[in-house]
Amino acid sequence: MVNVTDADVVSPVNAAPLRIGVLGAARISTASVIKASQLTGDRLVAVAARDPKRAAEYAAANGFERSEPSYEALLAADDIDVIYNPLPNGLHAEWTIKALRAGKNVLSEKPFSSNLAEGEILATVAEETGGKLWEAFHxxxxxxxGRMLEIAASGEVGDVTHVHVRMDMPYPGDDDPRSSFALAGGGLMDVGCYAVHAAVEFGALLGGAPRITAATAEVSTFDELIDTRLVASAVYPNGRTASLHSSMSDNDVRFELSFTGTRGKAYAPGFVLPHLDDRVIVTVDGVERVEHLGTRTSYAYQLDAVRRNLRDGEPFAVPVSTSLTIMGLIDDAYRAAGLPVRPARVLE
Structure with missing residues (x-):
């Protein structure tokens, strides 16, 4: 049995702290970098927003060393080495490319582009500039x-036959960027990308990335191009299957990952927000056990991973090649459901 406590995890102290600049004053930044940096010791150097007054207030309220008057000024600052990009989906590639061309490394919120074609342009710019590009599948x-993948690889539950991921959340509202097709919104883009990412991770054990075989969608009454629910089926090269469920029209939040094997199953009821539920429940030959993997926030682990990659060259668990595979599958799921891929702002 594996049980991890927060006391078992300490951020490395032999690497220089990240010097972080943040584009925008998005809510997600509170968890992803503001609170996380308090655990890791990384610096919140500056933030910029469309409204300079808003940026100044946000900086003062959240422990930033200063604010900058514009996004461009933030990217030009010479005391920042990592830009965090939590802007709406449709702006991820545009501003990540601007940051890379300004000589910065970028931690981009997921999905890192609006579609695969835009993602390929983004990857090319990262390669040309030599900047680090990380997609924030924290x-x-x-x-x-890590434990779910380890159990699957160990053979403890037998040969893995099916992977299931369910990502449900309440509707964010008609005026939310996630409800805007022009800004690359939709349930699959917002929470469903976690399901696609998890399925891709299991591909290392199942012969390669899965292929979307079918998908159905329900759409918003506000915008028929926005999926409020999308369910996709996929198959791996070895014939094993996956089911991917995403919704932003539910009453509750459910972020679940499970897989079934020939001898049992494993289930992580909070795999995307493990600080709220760190259980991995394993059943083998009818006998169940519960492992606790620790409630330290995944966002702190992510900053540690970014620092180790930037400072020490340690491999990052979600390379750009994986990000491109994810975007291709998202595009395929939309097409299979009869919906268009999300529009790109960056065309070259």
Missing amino acids: NRHHPVM
């Missing part, structure tokens, strides 16, 4: 996700 760096 949960991949937490022991819960």
Whole structure:
């Protein structure tokens, strides 16, 4: 049995702190960098927003060393080495490319582009500039996700036959960027990308990335191009299957990952937010056990992973090649459901 306590995890002290600049005053930044940096010791150097007054207030309220008057000024600052990009989906690639061309490394919120074609342009710019590009699938760096993959690889539950991921959340509202097709919104883009990412991670054990075989969608009454629910089926090269469920029209939040094997199953009821539920529940030959993997936030693990990659060259668990695979599958799921891929702002 594996049980991890927060006391077992300490951020490395032999690497220089990250010097972080943040684009925008998005809510997600509170968890992803503001609170996380308090655990890791990384510096919140500056933030910029569309409204300079808003940026100044946000900086003062959240422990930033200063604010900058514009996004461009933030990217030009010479005391920042990592830009965090939590802007709406449709702006991820545009501003990540601007940051890379300004000589910065970028931690981009997921999905890192609006579609695969835009993602390929983004990857090319990262290669040309030599900047580091990380997509923020923070949960991949937490022991819960690592343990699920470890159990699958160990053969403890037998040969894996099916992977199931369910990502449900309430509707964010018609005026939310996630409800805007022009800004690359939709349930699959917002929470469903976690399901696609998890399925891709299991591909290392199942012969390669899965292929979307079918998908159905329900759409918003506000915008028929926005999926409020999308369910996709996929198959791996070895014939094993996956089911991917995403919704932003539910009453409750459910972020679940499970897989079934020939001898049992494993289930992580909080795999995306393991600080709220760190359980991995394993059943083998009818006998169940519960492992606790620690409630330290996955966002802190992510900053540690970014620092180790930037300072020491340690491999990052979600390379750009994986990000491109994810975007291709998202595009395929939309097409299979009869919906268009999300529009790109960056065309070259």
